[in-house]
Amino acid sequence: MDRLVPRQNSSGGKERLGGITKQGDRYLGQLLVVGALAVVRYAQRNGTRRPWLVQLLARRTPKVAAVALANKNARMIWAIMTRGERYRESLPA
Numbered sequence: 001m002d003r004l005v006p007r008q009n010s011s012g013g014k015e016r017l018g019g020i021t022k023q024g025d026r027y028l029g030q031l032l033v034v035g036a037l038a039v040v041r042y043a044q045r046n047g048t049r050r051p052w053l054v055q056l057l058a059r060r061t062p063k064v065a066a067v068a069l070a071n072k073n074a075r076m077i078w079a080i081m082t083r084g085e086r087y088r089e090s091l092p093a
Contacts, residue, residue: 029070036069037062 040062043053056065080087 032070032074033066036073037066039069040066 039048040053040057042048043050043057044062048054053065053069056068060068076087079085
């Protein structure tokens with residue numbers, strides 16, 4: 001699922017992220033974006049407990065925020081699958 005992940009050209013401790021690539025499973029990427037868009041719409045109407053999403057929506061358009069959320073979800077899914085763990089909801093600060 002490299003589709004939502006920016007291309008990396010990092011060296012010397014300096015992180016350089018490029019544009020989002022079109023690699024990976026297109027259908028899976030679409031599902032992640034559609035799911036994230038549903039979360040964004042719900043957050044706009046009813047509020048959310050996720051401060052990261054609230055701050056992002058204040059700075060970006062809803063569709064850009066949905067792609068960012070889909071990217072974050074894809075990274076979390078990958079980490080959970082590779083470690084064989086279960087999802088743990090983060091506790092509010």
